[in-house]
Amino acid sequence: xxxxxxxxxxxxxESGKIAINFSILYGPSVxxxxxxWIFNSFDKDVHDSSYVEPPLLxxxxxxxxxxxxxxxxFHERSHADDWFGTDIMDIRVGWTKNLCSSRDLPSCxxxxxxxxxxxxxxxxxxxxxxxxxxIDYSESAIELARSLAIGDGFEHINFLVDDVLESKLERRFxxxxxxxxxxxxxxxxxGPVKRMMYWQSVDSLVSRGGILVITSCSRTKDELVQEVxxxxxxxxxxxxxxxxxxxxxxxxxxxxxxxxxxYPSVDSSCITTVALLxx
Ligand SMILES: C[S@@+](CC[C@H](N)C(=O)[O-])C[C@H]1O[C@@H](n2cnc3c(N)ncnc32)[C@H](O)[C@@H]1O
Numbered sequence: 001x002x003x004x005x006x007x008x009x010x011x012x013x014e015s016g017k018i019a020i021n022f023s024i025l026y027g028p029s030v031x032x033x034x035x036x037w038i039f040n041s042f043d044k045d046v047h048d049s050s051y052v053e054p055p056l057l058x059x060x061x062x063x064x065x066x067x068x069x070x071x072x073x074f075h076e077r078s079h080a081d082d083w084f085g086t087d088i089m090d091i092r093v094g095w096t097k098n099l100c101s102s103r104d105l106p107s108c109x110x111x112x113x114x115x116x117x118x119x120x121x122x123x124x125x126x127x128x129x130x131x132x133x134x135i136d137y138s139e140s141a142i143e144l145a146r147s148l149a150i151g152d153g154f155e156h157i158n159f160l161v162d163d164v165l166e167s168k169l170e171r172r173f174x175x176x177x178x179x180x181x182x183x184x185x186x187x188x189x190x191g192p193v194k195r196m197m198y199w200q201s202v203d204s205l206v207s208r209g210g211i212l213v214i215t216s217c218s219r220t221k222d223e224l225v226q227e228v229x230x231x232x233x234x235x236x237x238x239x240x241x242x243x244x245x246x247x248x249x250x251x252x253x254x255x256x257x258x259x260x261x262x263y264p265s266v267d268s269s270c271i272t273t274v275a276l277l278x279x
Pocket of ligand 1: 084113114115116117135136137138141162163164165178179180181184185
């Protein structure tokens with residue numbers, strides 16, 4: 001059984017708090033833990049304009065469970081990180097843009113499933129994508145993503161509260177992105193069943209000829225490809241012995257297209273990004 005610390009990141013917030021984030025890989029699952037510590041500033045006369053107050057001035061209090069849960073649900077944050085870290089997001093965004101261009105989808109419609117802070121969509125907007133939608137079943141996440149997008153001048157990004165497993169979306173997208181959401185879904189007590197539901201849902205969200213890009217830290221590329229192959233078999237088994245004669249949307253299955261070869265940082269060595277073609 002693999003057990004590994006994927007990420008450890010203390011982070012100072014503007015309100016004088018320190019959040020300590022851990023991501024732990026245990027077998028096929030990833031556990032994320034956020035601890036929020038609150039520190040008080042000393043009253044201090046600042047005599048020198050170059051003086052920078054050290055962040056750790058004295059521990060006053062520690063907020064456990066409930067506040068950590070709020071933090072994980074994006075409350076109380078003046079800004080937000082993405083799950084896999086900002087440093088490697090640029091690699092993924094550039095890689096995704098090249099992939100879309102190579103498939104003749106240079107400025108295609110984009111759906112980000114489990115968008116969290118929505119930062120990925122902002123980065124894609126900077127790369128020229130304009131039809132951008134983010135969904136998350138957390139109202140707080142969507143509230144945060146909207147606020148951040150408006151604050152950063154990306155008012156045109158659509159953010160909707162929506163559970164991907166019971167999506168209310170009535171359209172398909174040429175590019176569907178998932179950064180850690182299938183991982184999160186797999187952590188549910190009914191994870192295996194929900195993962196199967198996930199594939200059914202994304203099947204109805206990705207256009208024919210469109211691309212699904214999944215970034216995971218709980219599955220390897222080969223495991224994801226095998227999982228989607230299992231879905232294909234179930235789907236084709238359910239609709240008949242073959243895809244011949246089926247309506248296009250019914251016949252489409254996912255096939256491996258490409259993957260990010262490696263991420264440079266040591267911490268991200270077990271992160272997988274795989275692109276699947278819906279054809
Ligand atoms: C690991 S976080 C990743 C957030 C964001 N993609 C990022 O990279 O920072 C997983 C996200 O998926 C959302 N999520 C989990 N299950 C979901 C579901 N069934 N439908 C929609 N969103 C879901 C969570 O609320 C959370 O924001």
